[in-house]
Amino acid sequence: MKFARDTWLIFQRQALLLLRNPVWIFVGVFQPIMYLVLFAPLLKPALAPMGASSDAEIYRIFVPGLLVLLAIFGGLFQGFGLIAELRAGVIERSRVTPVSRLALLLGRSLRDVISLLMQAVIITVLAIPFGLTVQLGNLLLAYLLLALIALMTSAVSYGVALLVRSEDALAPLMNTVAQPVLLLSGILLPLAFAPLWLQRVAQWNPFSWAVDGTRALFAGNLGDDAVWQGLLITLALASLAVTWAARAFARSVR
Template structure:
């Protein structure tokens, strides 16, 4: 009886948080991120769709808008696919970020995250794990898109591997910041339908009112003003300059500062929203 009583007291103490506190935070994030990636791997339909969607967009955009490459303000000697791809890498982060927000609201509704809260882990580790998993997914997606553009459409950036690698880093940073923005929206909305509708509402202005398809100088005056404050434009311009071996100036600093600022705000808002009672 004494042994049983001692074991029960020890179990209660562990549950109350006086005993085992679980793994360290990086370990928690790695474990939960692995869970999200395994769930994606076990659902090949979702994985295939997430890869096919940007591929279809790439085919359509390079063929439908290819004539735009001959208009004013385009880089001399660059084909339209050379101009489009750096922006396409950055914009691919937007759809992945939107899906991250929808996934978080779905898990909140299903009660899965309520069970996570009963475990001896940091609540914020759930959010950080989700962001890590989504960024990894986007990096894989960007590499596949680059391979397709090179093999099928003759994408041959003048900046070489060094410029392309630097552009990928900037696109990855923008991906991470946008994932946190959408996680923050999801943590406060907590509704998959509303999150999905808001995602579409935000994606199209961020994508089309930027320098992705044409130089900002080619847009109407009022759209130029919007494009110049669009955070996606900074990342696209810096990535494009690196990829096409164009003068960079302060574009990299502006892109990093914009992405970092969005990430800081997104993390703070997401953690605050996620800590609210379910």
């Protein structure tokens, strides 16, 4: 009970900070919107060999990848805010409080998850006039998958931020990790276009499973193996990331 209360208190504080400056929610969706408006219309001839001839089919392929992209980038760069709190002494002052160290992490990560879901809703609504159609139940399950990705990536970002404690080190590190992960996940174009060796390498990338699962849900294929595979892999990795980052918080706040 105390853990839940502590997590809620941390979440409330972090959410209040976000609401005081909501412009960051819209800044976060600006680049995905540009992809949605300026890049997606070019995909019709590229995706024709896959049988995607209508606008609805094209956006059911493109939008899920765009949402996963948003979840990955939105989570991996949350550590910058934590470094600012470290510099301001916020984490240091937490040493004298009885707040659970795990709650210090989860409260922040849940704020990031809610922020991501708000951005995902904006992107989904904006894609509807372009022809996107998706069943509500499948959409909610896809949002659950996105939430797990955001939880995992934000936890990793916070844990790394506690280790490096410098924006100059965190930025190139996160970019170095994010670049191959994104290219090997088939976010902008399905990996069916890729050479066989690249497809085999991508099978070791957990985000490629998440993208396939999200696309299956948007296509209405709830029973597709990619759905439960993506959910299980993402859930396992999110649990590992939260456990590791929570231990990093426990070491830093004693």
